[in-house]
Structures are given as structure tokens and as C-alpha cells.
Amino acid sequence: MxxxxxxxxxxxxxxxxxxxxxxxxxxxxxxxxxxxxxxxxxxxxxxxxxxxxxxxxxxxxxxxxxxxxxxxxxxxxxxxxxxxxxxxxxxxxxxxxxxxxxxxxxxxxxxxxxxxxxxxxxxxxxxxxxxxxxxxxxxxxxxxxxxxDDHCISYSMALGAIQQINNDMHCLKTWDEKNDFLNGRFSLPILYILNRYSFFTEYLINVYKCKGKLFIPYSNPVDIFNNSLAFQYANLIKKSYQIKATKNLNQFDLTLEAKSYINNFINNIGGRN
The missing domain is CATH 1.10.600.10 (Farnesyl Diphosphate Synthase)
Known part of the structure; x- marks a missing residue:
């Protein structure tokens, strides 16, 4: 680590x-x-x-x-x-x-x-x-x-949200002490499953309420999320922030170096992960 x-x-x-x-x-x-x-x-x-x-x-x-x-x-x-x-x-x-x-x-x-x-x-x-x-x-x-400048505030806020959503998905793909599901915490993929019907929703809710301490019928627990649209849903919300950030960035008079760095940040090439 x-x-x-x-x-x-x-x-x-x-x-x-x-x-x-x-x-x-x-x-x-x-x-x-x-x-x-x-x-x-x-x-x-x-x-x-x-x-x-x-x-x-x-x-x-x-x-x-x-x-x-x-x-x-x-x-x-x-x-x-x-x-x-x-x-x-x-x-x-x-x-x-x-x-x-x-x-x-x-x-x-x-x-x-x-x-x-x-x-x-x-x-x-x-x-x-x-x-x-x-x-x-x-x-x-x-x-x-x-x-x-309001444009600066807008894309800056979106940058942080994008990185947090990335973190949401990353921590669910690693079954360790940082996993939000095992800790009974909310994130976008978890909200998708808890708020929408799927074939394992009722069981998953019971697991969640017990902070992951119930038996999980998957050889790879991450399949709970892979077998639903949870990650696609989180990526869709992230995409909306990326569009918002790009739109406001393009209306702001930054140097080419600054715009390149922030665009990489927006599109997950650079920045904090």
C-alpha cells in the first residue's frame, strides 16, 4: 500500500x-x-x-x-x-x-x-x-x-465529485477494510441496488443491514455489483459531472497547460484517484 x-x-x-x-x-x-x-x-x-x-x-x-x-x-x-x-x-x-x-x-x-x-x-x-x-x-x-469566478467554482466542484465517484467504485472492487458495503456505508453503486429491484435485492439488503456479516453466495463478492447495473449507473452520474466540468472549463480563460491538466483530471487520466 x-x-x-x-x-x-x-x-x-x-x-x-x-x-x-x-x-x-x-x-x-x-x-x-x-x-x-x-x-x-x-x-x-x-x-x-x-x-x-x-x-x-x-x-x-x-x-x-x-x-x-x-x-x-x-x-x-x-x-x-x-x-x-x-x-x-x-x-x-x-x-x-x-x-x-x-x-x-x-x-x-x-x-x-x-x-x-x-x-x-x-x-x-x-x-x-x-x-x-x-x-x-x-x-x-x-x-x-x-x-x-462562477465557472471556476462549477468545474472545481465537479472535479471533486468525479474523483469521489471513482473512489466509490474502486473501493467496492476491493473486498477489504475500506469496502463501503462491508462497512454499511452508502455510495452510488450501493444506492442503485438498494433502491431498485433486482433478483438479489432483498438478500443484499439483509447483508447490508448486517454490514456484510451474512454469508454471501458469490465466489467473488464483487459480482454482487458486477451482475447488476450498479457500476454503469455510477459511471452515468460521473459522466454528467464530466460534461458539466468540461462545459464550464471551456468558458474559462486558463492557460493551455492548465486546461490540459484539468481535462486529464476530468477524464481520469490524471488527478487524484
Whole structure:
């Protein structure tokens, strides 16, 4: 298993690319801001793992110490940006605080397992995951020129939702401690099966209610989802976000390098998986 410290993490890259697209002059401090964003996202990832209890990362060994580290990282992120020379750094910090709080709200709904309906679940993943890609893009944009753009918010939110849906499907294809079905959590493929009739729906609901502890009559439990339209349904919802993101991206004046990177992100070639 790769640790989060060595995974590709695009949040800082999104910040830098948006800054470079709109800044009238070079400022190497944007890399400090990008590093601060990465540190912020990592701190939230650690909290997510501690809350979900579905990770084998090193910070799971001593949660109380890890929480202290998280608090330090959160404040250090703000301090790093505050000490830069950017004219619009205070506006950027307001954006970071706004979208971190929105992401925490989405995480709270996820912990409460409130997403039993498609529209509620999609709103939850936009808050939880879309807010993080949005703060990354907007921070770079605002540090460059002080302006917020609705197109940027729209495709940034979609980026986070796309990656969360990818995660939904990936975790169901691996029958381990992160599997949402075994943990009794909701995701789009699970919602499809629970809300639509199929030949194994009633049995599956019973399995789900027992968090996967009942006997599953499949040599490969992933066949529960492969033998339905659950993954196709999730991909269809993801496609709607991809169309939305592409449409708004095309209406935004970014550099060719930035557009290429984000298009790869949208189409699952690059970005966070």
C-alpha cells in the first residue's frame, strides 16, 4: 500500500496553475501556498481515516498524537499563507476557511450515513470532496487577481465529485477494510441496488443491514455489483459531472497547460484517484 505522502496530490498543482493563468507577474511564493494547501488536505485525510477507522496508515497507531499533528498542520497552513507577500492573501484565507468548513459539513453527513437518496448523496460528496478541489483552484485564482469566478467554482466542484465517484467504485472492487458495503456505508453503486429491484435485492439488503456479516453466495463478492447495473449507473452520474466540468472549463480563460491538466483530471487520466 502506498502512503499518502508519496501519492500524486494535485491540489497544490491546481493552485499553481490557476495562479499562473491570471497573475501578471511571477511570484515564487505561490509554491509555498501550494505546499500549504497540500498540508491542509493531508490533515483532513488523516482526520477522515481516524473517523472511518478503515486505514492501515501509520497515523492510525496513535490517534491522540495524530490529532495533535492535524491541529498543528491546519494552523501552519494558515500561517504560511499569512506570511506571504500576496496582496489578496486575506481573501484567499477566507476562501480556504469557507470551503474547509463546507467539506467538514459533508464529512459529518457522511459519518451519519445520511445519503440514502441520490440527491442527498450527491450534495454530500460535492460538499465533502468538491469543496477541496474548489478551494485549491480558487486560492490560486484569488492570490493572482483577487477575483472569484462562477465557472471556476462549477468545474472545481465537479472535479471533486468525479474523483469521489471513482473512489466509490474502486473501493467496492476491493473486498477489504475500506469496502463501503462491508462497512454499511452508502455510495452510488450501493444506492442503485438498494433502491431498485433486482433478483438479489432483498438478500443484499439483509447483508447490508448486517454490514456484510451474512454469508454471501458469490465466489467473488464483487459480482454482487458486477451482475447488476450498479457500476454503469455510477459511471452515468460521473459522466454528467464530466460534461458539466468540461462545459464550464471551456468558458474559462486558463492557460493551455492548465486546461490540459484539468481535462486529464476530468477524464481520469490524471488527478487524484
Amino acid at each position: 502506498r502512503t499518502k505522502s508519496v501519492e500524486e496530490r494535485p491540489f497544490g498543482t491546481l493552485c499553481v496553475l490557476h495562479f499562473e493563468s491570471f497573475s501578471q507577474e511571477k511570484n515564487l511564493e505561490i509554491y509555498l501556498a501550494a505546499a500549504a494547501i497540500e498540508m491542509l488536505i493531508l490533515s483532513l485525510d488523516i482526520v477522515d481515516d481516524l473517523q472511518d477507522q478503515d486505514s492501515q496508515e501509520i497515523w492510525m497507531k496513535n490517534p491522540s498524537h495524530s490529532l495533535n499533528t492535524v491541529l498543528y498542520m491546519l494552523h501552519k497552513c494558515m500561517l504560511v499563507i499569512l506570511k506571504t507577500s500576496f496582496k489578496h492573501k486575506h481573501q484567499a484565507l477566507e476562501i480556504i476557511c469557507k470551503y474547509v468548513m463546507r467539506s467538514i459539513n459533508g464529512q459529518q453527513l457522511d459519518l451519519q450515513n445520511e445519503g440514502k437518496k441520490e440527491e442527498v448523496y450527491l450534495k454530500m460528496i460535492e460538499d465533502k470532496s468538491g469543496s477541496l478541489t474548489t478551494l485549491s483552484c480558487l486560492t490560486g485564482k484569488v492570490l493572482a487577481d483577487g477575483h472569484i
